[in-house]
Amino acid sequence: MTNxxxxxxxxxxxxxxxxxxxxxxxxxxxxxxxxxxxxxAGKSTIAxxxxxLGDLHYSGQIIFDGKDLGKATIxxxxxxxxxxxxxxxxxxxGLPLNEILRAxxxxxxxxxxxxxxxxxxxxxxxxxxxxxxxxxxxLNVNFSGGEKKKLEIAQMMMLxxxxxxxxxxxxxxxxDAANKLSKVLFDYQKNTNVxxxxxTHNLRILHKLKVDRVYIIKSGKLAAIGNKELLKQVQENxxxxx
Amino acid sequence: xxxxxxxxxxxxxxxxxxxxxxxKNDPNWMRELRFAALDAYEKIKMPKFGPDLGGLDIDNIASxxxxxxxxxxxxxxxxxxxRKTFDKLGIPESExxxxxxxxxxxxxxxxxxxxQQAVAETGVVYMGxxxxxHSKYANMIREHFMKLVPIDDHxxxxxxxxxxxxxxxxxxxxxxxVEFPLQSYFRFxxxxxxxxxxxxxIVEEDAxxxxxxxxxxxxxxxxxxxxxxxxxxVGKNAHVKYSTVENWSKNMYNLxxxxxxxxxxGKIEWITGSFGSHISMLYPMAILNGRGATMEYTGVSFxxxxxELDTGVxxxxxxxxxxxxINAKSIAKDGGVNVFRSMVKIATEAKKSRSFTxxxxxxLDSLSKSNTVPYFNVQTNExxxxxxxxxxxxxxxxxxxxxxxxxxxxxxxxxxxxxxxNNVSKELPFEYAAEMNNxxxxxxxxxx
Numbered sequence: 001m002t003n004x005x006x007x008x009x010x011x012x013x014x015x016x017x018x019x020x021x022x023x024x025x026x027x028x029x030x031x032x033x034x035x036x037x038x039x040x041a042g043k044s045t046i047a048x049x050x051x052x053l054g055d056l057h058y059s060g061q062i063i064f065d066g067k068d069l070g071k072a073t074i075x076x077x078x079x080x081x082x083x084x085x086x087x088x089x090x091x092x093x094g095l096p097l098n099e100i101l102r103a104x105x106x107x108x109x110x111x112x113x114x115x116x117x118x119x120x121x122x123x124x125x126x127x128x129x130x131x132x133x134x135x136x137x138x139l140n141v142n143f144s145g146g147e148k149k150k151l152e153i154a155q156m157m158m159l160x161x162x163x164x165x166x167x168x169x170x171x172x173x174x175x176d177a178a179n180k181l182s183k184v185l186f187d188y189q190k191n192t193n194v195x196x197x198x199x200t201h202n203l204r205i206l207h208k209l210k211v212d213r214v215y216i217i218k219s220g221k222l223a224a225i226g227n228k229e230l231l232k233q234v235q236e237n238x239x240x241x242x
Numbered sequence: 243x244x245x246x247x248x249x250x251x252x253x254x255x256x257x258x259x260x261x262x263x264x265x266k267n268d269p270n271w272m273r274e275l276r277f278a279a280l281d282a283y284e285k286i287k288m289p290k291f292g293p294d295l296g297g298l299d300i301d302n303i304a305s306x307x308x309x310x311x312x313x314x315x316x317x318x319x320x321x322x323x324x325r326k327t328f329d330k331l332g333i334p335e336s337e338x339x340x341x342x343x344x345x346x347x348x349x350x351x352x353x354x355x356x357x358q359q360a361v362a363e364t365g366v367v368y369m370g371x372x373x374x375x376h377s378k379y380a381n382m383i384r385e386h387f388m389k390l391v392p393i394d395d396h397x398x399x400x401x402x403x404x405x406x407x408x409x410x411x412x413x414x415x416x417x418x419x420v421e422f423p424l425q426s427y428f429r430f431x432x433x434x435x436x437x438x439x440x441x442x443x444i445v446e447e448d449a450x451x452x453x454x455x456x457x458x459x460x461x462x463x464x465x466x467x468x469x470x471x472x473x474x475x476v477g478k479n480a481h482v483k484y485s486t487v488e489n490w491s492k493n494m495y496n497l498x499x500x501x502x503x504x505x506x507x508g509k510i511e512w513i514t515g516s517f518g519s520h521i522s523m524l525y526p527m528a529i530l531n532g533r534g535a536t537m538e539y540t541g542v543s544f545x546x547x548x549x550e551l552d553t554g555v556x557x558x559x560x561x562x563x564x565x566x567x568i569n570a571k572s573i574a575k576d577g578g579v580n581v582f583r584s585m586v587k588i589a590t591e592a593k594k595s596r597s598f599t600x601x602x603x604x605x606l607d608s609l610s611k612s613n614t615v616p617y618f619n620v621q622t623n624e625x626x627x628x629x630x631x632x633x634x635x636x637x638x639x640x641x642x643x644x645x646x647x648x649x650x651x652x653x654x655x656x657x658x659x660x661x662x663x664n665n666v667s668k669e670l671p672f673e674y675a676a677e678m679n680n681x682x683x684x685x686x687x688x689x690x
Contacts, residue, residue: 053642074645075654083646090643095661103657104647138661155647 002066004029004195005050005163010060012045019045019056020220025213029162030193032209034231036200037217038239043199044087046217047167050197051084052077065162079108081162085152085169091140097151098135101158108159124157127184129177145172153181157188165197170205182208203235216242253301256280259404262305266372266407271384275393279403282394289396292581293521293550298495303436303467305405361420367413368424371440374411383411386442390473390501390529398469398497402438406471409439412453416477419450423485423671428457428470436467443484447477447505454674457488467495468519474502476510478532483511487674489681490518492548497523506532506561513669514541516553517681525583527556530564530592537566542663544685545578545610554583554615555599559592559625568599571666573659574610575685585617586627593624601631604662606655656686 003026010023020042027033035043048054050062052074062069069077098121105112112120121135128150140148149169156164166185170178186208189196198205214231216224216239224230224242234242252258259280263273288295357368367379375383393403410426428439445451457468468490476482482502490496496519502510512526528537537557545551557566572580586597603612614631636658644654660667660682667675 051646053646074642075648075650078646078648086643086646090637090639092640092643092658092661094664095657096664099657099660100644100647100649103649103653107648107650107653159647 001028003027003063004031004065005197006061006063007046007050008061008063010046010049010058010062012042012049012054012056012058014056018220020049020217022060023215023217023222025197025215025222027163027195027197027213029195030189031212032189032196032198033213033215034198034200034206034211035215035217036203036231036234036239037223039201041217042220043201043217044167045220047084047165047197047199050077050165051082053084075107078104078161083156083159083161083164085149085156085164085166087167087171089140089148089152091138093138093141095139096136097139097155100139101135101155104159121154121158124154128154129180130154146174146177149173150177150181153184156194160192161194163195163197165199166205167199168201169198170200170202175204178204179207181205185209203231206231218242252304254280254283254303254305254401254405258305262405262407267376269375269380269384272375272387275388276404279388279393279400283397283400283404286394286397286400289523292523292552292583293579295495295497295521297520298467300401300467305436305438357424358422361422364418364420365415366418366420367411369411371409371411371442372407379411379413382413382444383442386444386473386475387440388471388473390475390503391471391499395499399471399499402440402469402471402499405436406438406440408437409441409470412441412443412445412451414445414449414451414480416446417448418446420452423452423454425454425456428455437470438468439470441470441472443472443474443482445474445476445480445482448479449477450481452483452485454671455484455486456674456677457486457490466491466493467497469497469499471498472500472526474500474510476502476504476508476535478505479507480505481509481511483513483669484526485513485670485674487515487670487678487681488517488519489677490522492518492520492546494519495521497521500524500526501529502527502537503529503531504535504537507534508532509536509538511669512537512539512541512555513666514539514543514553515663515666515670515678515681516541516543516551517678517685518549519551520549522551522553524552525554525556525585527558528566529558529560530566530595531560532564533561534563534565535561536564539566539568539570540666540669541569542571542573542666543580544573544663544682545575545580546685546688547576547578550579550581552581552583554581554585556585557587557597559586559588559595559597561591562593562595564592564595566597568597568601569665570599570601571662572601572603572612573606573662574603574612575606576688577607577609577611579611579613581613581615582631583615583617584629585619587619588622588625588627590621593622595622596626597628598626599629599631601629602662603631603633604659605633605635606659652687656683659686 005027007025012019037043049058214226259276391399504510510528539555543551543553555568570582574580582601601614616629641654667678
């Protein structure tokens with residue numbers, strides 16, 4: 001099976017400062033890859049670079065679905081099937097989430113009747129233990145940190161991307177909620193064959209997921225590549241000996 | 243069907259006022275009022291504040307455009323061209339979709355007026371004002387017409403009173419709640435014309451009404467003028483919601499006057515979406531006359547290239563424990579100018595009254611302008627008055643977030659602006675909210 005995402009020699013610089021250096025990774029459809037590393041290692045920069053975000057100077061190559069993303073805009077990448085769950089989702093006063101999602105569907109030329117949209121949204125919100133009218137409320141306004149993260153996942157499930165990059169998705173969630181979210185992510189992957197790129201410094205969100213590959217990032221560089229064994233090692237000893 | 247813009251009706255003179263009055267078959271008091279207003283108009287100077295009205299040439303404005311069709315109450319009898327125009331605007335579909343009554347004015351004349359049988363049976367009256375003057379409500383109209391807005395209130399109120407034509411009369415008797423909104427739609431089609439409709443609304447004690455006014459006009463090369471007048475009498479413990487979505491052509495001078503008087507425990511709500519026009523000067527006013535009377539204003543205005551929208555609110559607290567809440571939002575783009583002008587007056591007697599103003603502007607570029615001009619006249623120290631104003635821009639973070647969901651920058655901006663105006667659209671019935679959202683989309687996609 002060919003790769004859905006191939007990142008080759010990705011670098012990000014801010015002025016003279018190198019934030020990430022020669023990162024390469026790949027993911028196939030339906031796989032889960034994890035980027036692990038201590039705080040400030042540059043994990044989120046990788047996530048943002050794939051989405052095309054930020055004002056850093058990027059070099060290297062990102063191939064998605066067989067095509068070089070090159071200078072593709074953020075919205076073009078999203079329409080090709082990349083989704084990013086933000087580490088710090090923004091608040092937009094006055095703008096309900098449902099309107100964003102309906103506009104996003106329209107931008108994808110995806111036709112969905114209003115009632116079908118509402119039913120699907122209701123099911124997703126229920127699965128995520130969110131209030132039934134969360135989609136009609138202003139985006140992220142007066143939601144807790146944990147709820148905002150769940151709303152990111154709700155958006156992913158509505159937009160049905162091929163690749164979902166989940167950046168610190170469990171921050172703000174208690175243990176039970178994180179476990180439940182892990183299960184929701186597992187089920188959703190099984191049903192849709194979505195590929196996950198999970199960026200985290202905490203392993204609990206991986207609990208229910210099958211992890212295909214683990215990338216350890218330290219000081220902007222790739223320190224190790226492995227599988228579940230590597231995960232176990234990190235779980236026991238942290239990032240010190242890697 | 244051709245609507246004639248008679249040269250005889252162009253400009254303003256005693257002859258023209260005489261002609262209009264004769265044509266309308268005015269009772270004597272109305273004829274006298276028109277002439278008194280014309281005298282006042284000649285004496286009163288142009289406003290000393292606000293936008294430059296130098297481009298407005300009254301001598302070239304048709305003060306009256308005669309329709310060649312008579313007013314009817316059967317939609318199928320309205321001439322096909324006019325019907326087509328209104329059908330495009332969603333009228334009378336909206337009547338079928340739950341409005342208690344619909345009125346449609348084409349240029350100076352009402353072309354259609356209808357009220358649901360069940361609503362009429364409760365004693366609610368909704369009819370053309372001109373017809374009402376000759377009906378059993380004649381005295382009621384005489385007692386209220388141009389009483390809230392005196393004929394010498396300002397230059398354009400005087401002009402209005404001299405040449406007014408068309409408009410609606412609404413009467414809601416004591417204790418009656420009109421369950422569905424009444425709607426009135428104005429469409430300007432004649433080039434270089436003025437529209438001077440008068441809306442008179444009397445809502446008695448414990449009654450409730452939602453009145454919706456929609457306005458639009460196509461673009462012509464000559465300037466048009468809209469100087470309508472709305473007078474609303476809100477009885478004790480009564481409630482009136484007055485919603486407006488205005489979409490004028492970009493060469494319109496919109497110099498409209500709206501005023502309400504609210505008795506004890508009553509409430510007036512102004513909901514306003516102001517789009518289009520070259521220049522707007524529009525400041526709905528409430529006189530809070532009885533203890534505990536309330537005014538709420540929720541408005542949004544959108545000024546694009548070549549537009550100066552000078553809008554705002556006036557409120558006079560005349561009695562104890564009266565309240566006013568003003569939520570104004572403005573959006574400026576491509577060099578558009580928004581001015582928010584408010585006047586809050588709290589009289590000595592209006593102890594324990596409260597007034598709160600929140601004014602937010604969204605600037606879509608650095609060419610545009612947004613000004614806030616608050617004016618307070620508080621004559622008691624037993625009142626609370628607060629004013630907040632802020633100017634914001636769309637942040638890069640918001641745009642990037644929406645881009646990551648697949649939205650182009652233009653779509654993302656339009657969506658954020660719609661969100662900004664959401665407090666107005668959520669107060670409107672569905673089809674008006676949809677129209678307002680479409681207008682925002684249209685304004686956002688228009689380039690200089």
